[in-house]
Structures are given as structure tokens and as C-alpha cells.
Amino acid sequence: MNLRCIGIDHQSSSLEVRELLAFSPQQTAEALTAWLGQQPDIEAVLLSTCNRTEFYFASETNEIPEIETAVKFLFSQKQGPEKGFTLASHIFSLAGLDAVKHLFSVASGLDSMVLGEVQILSQVKAAYQTADGIGTVGAILHTVFQAAFNTAKQIAAQTELHRHRVSIPSIAVSDFASQIFEVFEGKKICVFGAGEMGQETVRYLIENGAKSLTVLNRSRERAEQLAAQFNGRTADWNLRFDELKNADMLISTTGASEPVLTLADYRKIEPLRNGKPLFILDLSVPRDIDKEIANCSGVYLYSIDDLQEVCLRNRLQRDKEIPKAVSIVERSADELLQRFNHRNSGKVIERLREKLSQIQAQELERLFHKLPELSEKEREEISYAFQRFAGKFLHQPLETLRDASREETPFKLLDALARLFRLREF
Amino acid sequence: MSGVGIVCFTSCYLIALCLEITRVFFRSAIRNAFVLLWILAGLTAHTFYLYYHTAVFPEVNSARTYFLVSAWGLVIASICLSHFRPKTPFGIVLLPLALLLIGGAILVPDTLNSVQRSEFNLIYRNIHTGTFFLATLALSIGFTAGVLYLIQDRQLRLKRPPFSLFLLPSLEWSLKICRYSVWSALFFLATSIVFGVLLKLNFSVSRNVSIFDPLVIGSIILFIALACFSEKLFSSAKGKPAALLALFIFSFLILVLLLAVLLNNSHWQEVVR
Numbered sequence: 001m002n003l004r005c006i007g008i009d010h011q012s013s014s015l016e017v018r019e020l021l022a023f024s025p026q027q028t029a030e031a032l033t034a035w036l037g038q039q040p041d042i043e044a045v046l047l048s049t050c051n052r053t054e055f056y057f058a059s060e061t062n063e064i065p066e067i068e069t070a071v072k073f074l075f076s077q078k079q080g081p082e083k084g085f086t087l088a089s090h091i092f093s094l095a096g097l098d099a100v101k102h103l104f105s106v107a108s109g110l111d112s113m114v115l116g117e118v119q120i121l122s123q124v125k126a127a128y129q130t131a132d133g134i135g136t137v138g139a140i141l142h143t144v145f146q147a148a149f150n151t152a153k154q155i156a157a158q159t160e161l162h163r164h165r166v167s168i169p170s171i172a173v174s175d176f177a178s179q180i181f182e183v184f185e186g187k188k189i190c191v192f193g194a195g196e197m198g199q200e201t202v203r204y205l206i207e208n209g210a211k212s213l214t215v216l217n218r219s220r221e222r223a224e225q226l227a228a229q230f231n232g233r234t235a236d237w238n239l240r241f242d243e244l245k246n247a248d249m250l251i252s253t254t255g256a257s258e259p260v261l262t263l264a265d266y267r268k269i270e271p272l273r274n275g276k277p278l279f280i281l282d283l284s285v286p287r288d289i290d291k292e293i294a295n296c297s298g299v300y301l302y303s304i305d306d307l308q309e310v311c312l313r314n315r316l317q318r319d320k321e322i323p324k325a326v327s328i329v330e331r332s333a334d335e336l337l338q339r340f341n342h343r344n345s346g347k348v349i350e351r352l353r354e355k356l357s358q359i360q361a362q363e364l365e366r367l368f369h370k371l372p373e374l375s376e377k378e379r380e381e382i383s384y385a386f387q388r389f390a391g392k393f394l395h396q397p398l399e400t401l402r403d404a405s406r407e408e409t410p411f412k413l414l415d416a417l418a419r420l421f422r423l424r425e426f
Numbered sequence: 427m428s429g430v431g432i433v434c435f436t437s438c439y440l441i442a443l444c445l446e447i448t449r450v451f452f453r454s455a456i457r458n459a460f461v462l463l464w465i466l467a468g469l470t471a472h473t474f475y476l477y478y479h480t481a482v483f484p485e486v487n488s489a490r491t492y493f494l495v496s497a498w499g500l501v502i503a504s505i506c507l508s509h510f511r512p513k514t515p516f517g518i519v520l521l522p523l524a525l526l527l528i529g530g531a532i533l534v535p536d537t538l539n540s541v542q543r544s545e546f547n548l549i550y551r552n553i554h555t556g557t558f559f560l561a562t563l564a565l566s567i568g569f570t571a572g573v574l575y576l577i578q579d580r581q582l583r584l585k586r587p588p589f590s591l592f593l594l595p596s597l598e599w600s601l602k603i604c605r606y607s608v609w610s611a612l613f614f615l616a617t618s619i620v621f622g623v624l625l626k627l628n629f630s631v632s633r634n635v636s637i638f639d640p641l642v643i644g645s646i647i648l649f650i651a652l653a654c655f656s657e658k659l660f661s662s663a664k665g666k667p668a669a670l671l672a673l674f675i676f677s678f679l680i681l682v683l684l685l686a687v688l689l690n691n692s693h694w695q696e697v698v699r
Contacts, residue, residue, distance in 0.1 A: 160590060164587075171587070176587075182596045182598040277598075294583075302585060314587070
């Protein structure tokens with residue numbers, strides 16, 4: 001298969017290096033347009049995300065640019081060839097079946113920094129669509145990318161790779177908060193402190209429909225910054241217990257050395273809450289929230305340790321799924337390769353059959369012309385015998401060709417056949 | 427179709443239940459379709475059975491018919507709920523309840539009466555029995571929501587992530603269903619009691635139904651319990667006591683029905699005479 005892939009990813013290079021070769025959607029489109037101008041017969045797709053920049057190129061003929069040509073092109077598009085060569089050591093390159101397997105692994109999240117992440121599939125789809133729109137996608141890349149999407153879908157359906165979340169905020173929101181609340185819209189979220197993990201959790205909640213956010217922090221300025229980021233409001237730190245009376249969720253990420261909410265404090269608020277459930281996320285170390293509060297009615301308290309435990313368990317669960325996912329990738333890549341090989345062989349076989357049937361037709365015509373006294377039935381019998389002869393004659397060589405095509409395209413055999421029978425270029 | 431027997435639809439529901447239970451063990455992309463197929467097959471047979479074997483369907487005119495119609499309603503409820511939340515195994519709770527009711531129907535003798543009735547009597551009787559059937563249905567759904575609430579609550583208290591093979595509804599959703607179910611049951615039960623009293627007062631045909639009849643006493647106690655506790659519990663946002671109430675009330679209803687069956691209660695026949 002004439003497919004190659006070059007690129008850099010989070011495994012081969014650091015963020016600083018990846019930044020040098022990162023393409024924005026517009027730059028991607030410009031680069032592919034330039035490629036189309038330089039190599040109109042070579043198909044290409046450029047995938048650029050924060051963790052990788054990969055350039056796939058392929059050709060239906062034997063002629064395909066060398067890896068160096070593609071590397072030079074990529075650097076010239078981004079930062080000029082001189083500077084580019086300093087990055088050359090970070091570039092990886094793959095060809096044929098390895099490139100296919102790599103793409104399948106990338107699309108299904110197996111090659112992602114966060115194993116099994118799902119966003120990568122939509123990024124691969126977007127890269128394919130951009131290339132398709134520009135006109136650099138042909139029969140090979142179309143088939144390979146469609147197969148990659150199908151493989152990703154199969155892995156999602158047949159394994160649990162995507163089902164176990166592995167980041168603290170996503171576990172907090174998707175595995176716990178959403179088991180308590182049906183919808184987040186209309187729920188009051190209180191944030192104590194302005195820690196980074198708290199921000200991430202709030203972002204998750206906002207993405208899932210939460211709207212009402214109140215930030216309380218000892219430094220009012222930082223509270224206002226966070227509130228402004230998510231369209232929320234701020235309240236004075238000393239009014240935190242009042243805010244809790246109506247809150248549905250509390251996310252605490254202060255750097256306090258003592259709990260900012262003790263059991264005694266909560267007991268005072270509890271009767272005013274009328275039994276309303278309260279989801280508390282204590283993301284601080286040391287704890288912000290007295291752990292005894294977890295025993296109060298309607299309170300669901302989770303500390304960073306609780307979430308990390310789930311996180312670890314989920315990571316292990318995901319790891320267990322890797323062999324299953326890898327075997328799907330292997331199987332799909334092999335199937336695709338066989339399809340390609342058969343397609344290449346198929347063209348030669350088709351032409352060989354065409355040629356034989358032409359000869360057959362000519363010879364039958366000559367024979368029937370010389371023997372006009374033959375009845376219709378006799379003519380039919382003779383035609384049938386010719387067909388059987390051609391079929392039997394071709395059977396063994398075609399079987400050999402098919403067997404050889406299982407592993408790779410048997411270019412030598414095909415070439416020999418084409419030469420021996422003077423078939424057109426395949 | 428008149429040859430359809432209880433075994434036909436019971437078997438279909440049993441197969442559907444077994445398929446539902448497999449959710450706990452493995453994932454399958456086609457299971458939901460098969461479960462629906464078996465439930466629909468059972469429901470069709472069940473409907474034909476009710477039509478051909480309970481002379482005046484949909485009138486609820488004997489203990490057996492009451493049990494069978496209630497089971498039929500539960501199966502429909504199971505289909506509806508599963509349609510809205512396909513990943514939640516409602517069938518695991520609702521189908522056993524439906525099978526329990528079918529079991530009850532098998533245990534009680536079929537003592538259908540073909541006594542002539544006035545049209546007015548018939549309307550009163552149908553409202554009386556129909557609303558009791560709806561109350562049973564509402565309480566069964568409340569029971570299901572209550573069970574799912576308690577399982578989810580336990581999962582969250584133990585800080586366990588959601589089950590990977592099926593999804594439990596959120597506490598908020600389960601509580602909402604619990605509330606609606608209990609309120610609906612309260613309304614239906616009240617209507618049933620009122621029409622039962624009217625039947626007793628206005629029609630000499632129901633004179634043999636005593637106030638000490640287990641079904642009458644049970645319904646009144648149920649109504650009082652629902653009225654007293656639900657107002658108090660549901661005015662607050664507390665979830666667990668509400669779920670426990672739904673479970674308790676449903677269990678009490680089952681107890682009342684069991685008593686009515688075991689004591690070979692004449693209530694069912696009396697209201698149709």
C-alpha cells in the first residue's frame with residue numbers, strides 16, 4: 001500500500017517542539033492547497049492537534065514522494081526549511097500497514113495522552129474533511145480514513161476504553177454529580193477558593209448546563225476573575241454559610257490549613273436547607289470540609305482522595321481494555337490491507353480474463369465461420385467447452401495470485417503476468 | 427387467539443426478564459431490541475387473553491382480572507419507562523412485579539359473575555375498580571423509583587462510580603417519579619374509596635361488602651398513610667424517607683392483596699352483583 005505518514009506527537013517530542021509544527025485550521029488548509037499545487041497526484045491529509053501534527057500522503061501508483069520531501073514540505077509551510085531541519089530528529093515516519101495501524105490507533109484514542117479520549121476522533125474527522133474539501137483526498141486516503149472511523153466506532157462499541165473517565169473534574173461531574181442531579185441547569189453552585197482544579201470542575205459543570213455560580217474567596221479580586229470567566233457572581237467570604245443555605249453544589253479548593261466548613265457550622269445551616277441534597281467536592285489538601293459532614297442527611301461529600309481512587313480504578317480498567325482495542329486495530333488494518341491487495345490484483349485478473357475472452361470470441365467466430373453446418377446446440381456446446389478450458393487454465397495461476405495477495409500486493413507476480421500476456425498498465 | 431393461555435405471556439415476560447438480568451453481566455448492542463420483542467409478544471398474548479378469557483374486558487370484574495389487568499398495566503409502564511431511559515433496567519424491577527401479579531391471578535379462583543347490572547351501577551363499579559387498579563399501578567412505579575433511588579443513594583454514599591453495564595437514574599429523577607406516583611396513588615385511591623362508599627350506600631347489590639373487609643380496611647389505611655406521610659415528607663426535599671415511604675406503601679398494598687386472596691375475599695364478586 002502506497003501510504004506514508006510523518007509527524008511529531010506527545011511521545012516523540014515536547015510541547016515546545018510540537019508548538020513549532022502546530023497548524024491552525026487555516027494554516028492546514030493553506031498547506032494542503034500548496035501541496036495540491038506541488039504534488040497534484042499525491043493524496044494528503046494533515047492532522048494537527050495540541051498533541052500531534054501528522055501528515056498522511058498516499059498514491060495509487062508506485063510513485064510516491066520520499067519521506068524527506070514531505071518533511072521539507074511540512075517545515076517550509078510552517079517555519080522555513082533551514083530552521084525546520086533542526087526539528088528533523090523529532091519526526092517519526094511510518095509506511096504502509098504501520099501507517100494504517102497508527103492512524104487507527106490515533107482515531108480510537110489509543111495513542112492519546114489521555115488514553116481513550118474521545119475528542120481525537122472528531123479532530124481526525126475534521127482533518128479528513130478539510131483535505132477532502134481542498135481536493136487532496138483520493139481513493140486510498142478515503143478508504144483508509146473511513147476504515148479508521150469504523151475502527152474507532154468498533155472499539156467504542158466493543159470495549160470499555162472510553163467508558164471510564166480518568167480526570168478528577170470529569171469523574172466528579174459525570175460519575176458523581178450527574179448521578180445526583182438530573183440536570184445542572186438551575187442548580188446553584190458555590191465555589192470556595194479559586195484553585196485550578198476547581199476552575200476545571202466549574203468548566204465541566206458549565207459545559208453540562210450549569211448557569212448559577214457564586215465564587216467566594218478570601219481575595220475578592222481572584223474571586224471576581226473566576227466569576228467573570230464563567231459569568232457568575234461573587235460573594236463575601238464571611239457570608240459563605242448564608243450562601244450554602246440554598247446551594248446544590250459546593251466545590252472547595254481553598255489553601256486553608258483548617259476546615260472552612262465544620263460539622264458544627266453545617267448543623268446550623270442544615271435545618272434551613274429543608275433536606276435539599278448537597279453535593280460537596282472537597283478538592284483541597286488538607287481538607288476544607290469536615291469529613292463528618294458526609295454523615296448528614298442529603299449530603300454527598302467527595303474528597304480528592306475519593307476521586308483519585310476512582311481515577312486510578314478507571315485507569316486500570318482502561319488499561320485492561322488495551323489488548324482488546326489493539327487486536328481490533330490489528331484485525332481492521334489486516335482486513336484493509338487485504339482489500340487493497342485484492343483490489344490491485346483484481347485489476348490484473350480482470351484484464352487477463354478480458355484478454356482471454358477476446359481471444360475466445362475471435363477463435364469461436366473463426367471456427368463457426370469455417371463450419372457453418374453446425375447446429376445451434378453444437379455451437380453452444382463448443383462455446384461452453386472453450387469457456388471451461390479458459391476457466392480451468394486460469395484457475396491455478398489465479399489461486400496462486402490470490403494467496404500471494406493475502407500478505408501484500410504481489411507486484412512481481414502481477415508485473416510478470418502483465419508482461420507475459422501483454423496486458424495494459426495496471 | 428382464544429387458545430392463548432396464561433403460560434404464553436408469562437413465558438414471554440420470563441424470557442424478557444432473564445434477558446434484562448443479563449445486563450448485570452455483559453454488554454450487548456441487540457439486547458434491548460430482544461427484550462422489547464419478547465415483552466411485546468407477551469403483551470399481545472396478554473391482551474388477547476384478557477379479551478377472550480375475561481368476558482367483559484376492560485371491566486375489572488374478578489380478583490383474577492384485577493391481577494391480570496394490573497400486570498398488563500405494569501408491562502406497559504415498563505415499556506414506556508424503558509423507551510425514555512433505555513439504559514436503565516426498569517424491567518428488572520417491574521417485570522417481577524408483573525409476574526407476581528400474574529402468580530396472584532393463577533392462585534385465585536376465577537369467580538366471575540354474570541349477574542345483570544344496571545348501567546349506572548356499572549359506571550360506579552368501573553370507576554371504583556379502575557381507580558384502584560390505577561393506584562396499584564402508580565404505587566408499583568413509585569416502588570420501582572424508590573428501589574432505584576435507594577440503590578443509587580447507596581452507590582453514592584459508598585463513593586462508587588456508576589455501574590458500567592447499565593445506568594441508574596439520578597436521585598433527582600427517581601425522587602420526582604416517587605412523588606408523582608404517590609400523589610397519583612393518593613388521588614386514585616381516594617376516588618376508589620369514594621365510589622366504593624357510594625356503591626355501598628346506593629346499591630343494595632353491594633350490601634354484603636363489610637367495612638371490615640380486608641380490601642376496604644387496607645385501602646383506607648393506605649389512604650390515611652399516604653395522606654399523612656406524603657404531605658409531610660414531600661414538602662421537604664428529603665429523598666431517602668420518601669423512597670422508603672414509596673416502598674413501605676407498596677409493600678402494604680401487596681400485603682392487603684395477599685390477605686384478600688388468602689382469605690378468599692368476596693369483595694370482588696360483591697361489587698358486581
